[in-house]
Amino acid sequence: MKQLETADLPVILCVDDETSILKSLQRVFFSSNVQLLQASSGKQALEIMQQHKVNLIISDMRMPNMTGAEFLAQAAVMQPDSYRILMTGYSDIQSTVTAINIGKIHRYIQKPWDNTELLAQVNEGLETYRLIKKNKELTKKIAVQNKQLKQLNTNLEDTVQQRTQQLKQSLQQYKTLANNRGNEQKATLEVLYNLISINPEINGQFALKISETCNNIANLLGITPPGVEIITKAGLYSELGKLGLPSYCLNKPYDELTSADQKHFMRHPQLAEEILTPAVHLSVMSEIIASQYEQYNGTGEPLQRAGKNIHIGSRILSVARDFWHEFLPKKNIQEPTKEQVYKLIMLQQGILYDPKVVEALGKLIFSNENNKENIHYSEEEFSNGIHIGEISIGMRLSQNLYNRKHMLLLPKGHVFCAKTINNLQSYEKRHKETLLIKAEKVEKCPDQAVQKNV
Numbered sequence: 001m002k003q004l005e006t007a008d009l010p011v012i013l014c015v016d017d018e019t020s021i022l023k024s025l026q027r028v029f030f031s032s033n034v035q036l037l038q039a040s041s042g043k044q045a046l047e048i049m050q051q052h053k054v055n056l057i058i059s060d061m062r063m064p065n066m067t068g069a070e071f072l073a074q075a076a077v078m079q080p081d082s083y084r085i086l087m088t089g090y091s092d093i094q095s096t097v098t099a100i101n102i103g104k105i106h107r108y109i110q111k112p113w114d115n116t117e118l119l120a121q122v123n124e125g126l127e128t129y130r131l132i133k134k135n136k137e138l139t140k141k142i143a144v145q146n147k148q149l150k151q152l153n154t155n156l157e158d159t160v161q162q163r164t165q166q167l168k169q170s171l172q173q174y175k176t177l178a179n180n181r182g183n184e185q186k187a188t189l190e191v192l193y194n195l196i197s198i199n200p201e202i203n204g205q206f207a208l209k210i211s212e213t214c215n216n217i218a219n220l221l222g223i224t225p226p227g228v229e230i231i232t233k234a235g236l237y238s239e240l241g242k243l244g245l246p247s248y249c250l251n252k253p254y255d256e257l258t259s260a261d262q263k264h265f266m267r268h269p270q271l272a273e274e275i276l277t278p279a280v281h282l283s284v285m286s287e288i289i290a291s292q293y294e295q296y297n298g299t300g301e302p303l304q305r306a307g308k309n310i311h312i313g314s315r316i317l318s319v320a321r322d323f324w325h326e327f328l329p330k331k332n333i334q335e336p337t338k339e340q341v342y343k344l345i346m347l348q349q350g351i352l353y354d355p356k357v358v359e360a361l362g363k364l365i366f367s368n369e370n371n372k373e374n375i376h377y378s379e380e381e382f383s384n385g386i387h388i389g390e391i392s393i394g395m396r397l398s399q400n401l402y403n404r405k406h407m408l409l410l411p412k413g414h415v416f417c418a419k420t421i422n423n424l425q426s427y428e429k430r431h432k433e434t435l436l437i438k439a440e441k442v443e444k445c446p447d448q449a450v451q452k453n454v
Contacts (some may be wrong), residue, residue: 010126011052013037015045015071016060016087025058028115029122031254042071049075054082055129056122061088069102075437081132083125087111104357156246156264160271163244166231167275170195192409193236195243201250202239204402206324211236213320213364214313220360223312231313234288238317241272241289266301288313292321295352307354315354319361322352338365385436388424391416395439404433 012034014025022038029036037052039045042063048054057075061068072084083106089111100108106128107121196202214235218228242250249257249265257265273290276282291303291314297308326341342365349358393416401410409427414420416439428435 009033009035010055010129011035012122013039013045013048013052013054013057013062013262014059015039015042015057015068016234017041018060019062021060021087027204028118032119032122034126042066042068045071046074046078049078049417052298054079055081056085056125058085058087058122061086069105072105081129081136083107083129085121085125087108087113102430104413116415140401153260154207159246160244160264160267164274167195167243171275172278196237196239199243201247202242207236207239210238210317210320210323213323213361214316216318216364217320217357217360218313220363221312221316221356227313231288231316233282233318234285234313235317237272237285238289238321239268239272239294240275241268241270244268244271244275266293270302284313287311288317292317294318296349296354297351300352312354312355315357319353319357323361385438388421388428388435389420390436391439392438392441393417394442398438398440401437403431403435409435 012029014022014036014039016022016025017040019040022040026036026038030219037048037054039048042059043066045057045059045328054075057072059068059072059075060227063071068086068088072086075082075084083105086100086105086108087110088108106125109118109121193204193207196204196207202387212235215228215232223231245264245268245369249261254262254265273286276286276289279286288311291305291311294300294303294305294310294314295318296307296310296315298304323345325343326336326344342362345353345358345361395416397410397412397414397416400408400412401414402408409418409424424435424437427433
């Protein structure tokens with residue numbers, strides 16, 4: 001079907017077997033900004049409609065061979081969006097109703113017509129046609145966009161599910177390995193920390209700082225040693241669920257993400273909980289991580305709990321996490337002092353944070369004992385210690401040994417043997433990295449010391 005040359009103008013088709021009527025309609029629309037087509041029979045009009053797209057049809061009722069109602073019924077099938085007006089010289093209401101039903105017409109006008117009324121109805125019909133076409137275009141566009149959005153969401157969910165499943169499988173494999181070594185919990189957690197550290201979108205040192213602050217706050221609040229240990233570990237693995245997120249949810253500031261991506265980002269505590277599900281012995285730690293975005297006033301996620309109904313570990317974790325988050329390097333923004341960050345935290349106590357936890361953070365920051373502690377990221381942890389050549393069999397690590405990517409190589413308390421020393425020497429050669437080790441001598445090297453490969 002082709003358009004006329006002046007395709008921007010609406011097309012009106014007038015159908016009547018009387019030439020005088022067609023000429024009268026031509027005069028009516030002479031000054032109108034339309035294209036006018038004319039036919040003397042229904043058959044001729046249908047042939048015209050095979051060649052041109054018609055916006056509006058005006059047809060006489062009584063015509064030879066094919067009535068106006070019969071013609072309009074076929075026209076409605078050919079071009080259903082066209083607006084159809086029937087002209088009748090009959091006053092019989094019954095025949096008019098029958099014509100409306102058969103011809104599927106939108107309006108009817110009795111002859112003789114009033115030009116003003118006719119033009120008004122034609123304008124109304126053309127506007128109806130325009131709205132119908134516009135609605136169909138928008139509906140089609142929305143359908144395409146919905147399909148694309150559905151596909152994107154499906155792909156995203158599949159990616160998240162796939163990564164979560166892979167991490168679950170990885171955790172299960174390492175759990176089995178740890179059981180074989182006779183040190184399940186310790187080996188599992190070391191692997192989890194290394195998974196966090198090796199990811200380029202997640203900062204392993206940031207996790208260490210959160211964990212250290214969680215430990216200090218928990219001690220200041222008088223929590224029992226087993227509780228302190230669990231909260232400290234929860235701080236270290238609080239970002240575990242981010243391993244299941246697409247990279248674009250991690251390499252942009254939160255406020256630059258779309259609302260859909262923000263929702264995915266806020267799911268990372270629940271992803272961590274899913275990842276940790278096979279490790280039943282870590283259920284308390286898992287609960288603390290999963291509830292880290294609960295807010296003290298009850299407006300947080302995922303359960304909208306308030307006050308003491310939120311696990312104390314989660315309340316500590318949220319303060320420690322947000323405190324250290326303000327020290328992450330930010331473009332074109334001067335690094336704040338610990339006092340400035342603490343003031344920001346204080347403004348949200350009772351709303352986002354537990355006031356007692358905020359108070360403990362203040363004591364930690366401003367006490368003379370802790371004021372000496374380096375609160376910023378530094379190379380200090382890599383600048384102290386002895387070289388591997390100075391390590392002898394039987395010496396014991398006095399603190400965890402990390403590489404420069406903050407991956408855990410050996411845990412605190414490990415007793416060195418010949419195999420461990422050889423492995424560390426091989427590691428330095430392969431990675432061209434010098435390790436400075438904080439170790440101490442012990443009186444005797446246990447015969448059955450647990451060995452750890454690097």
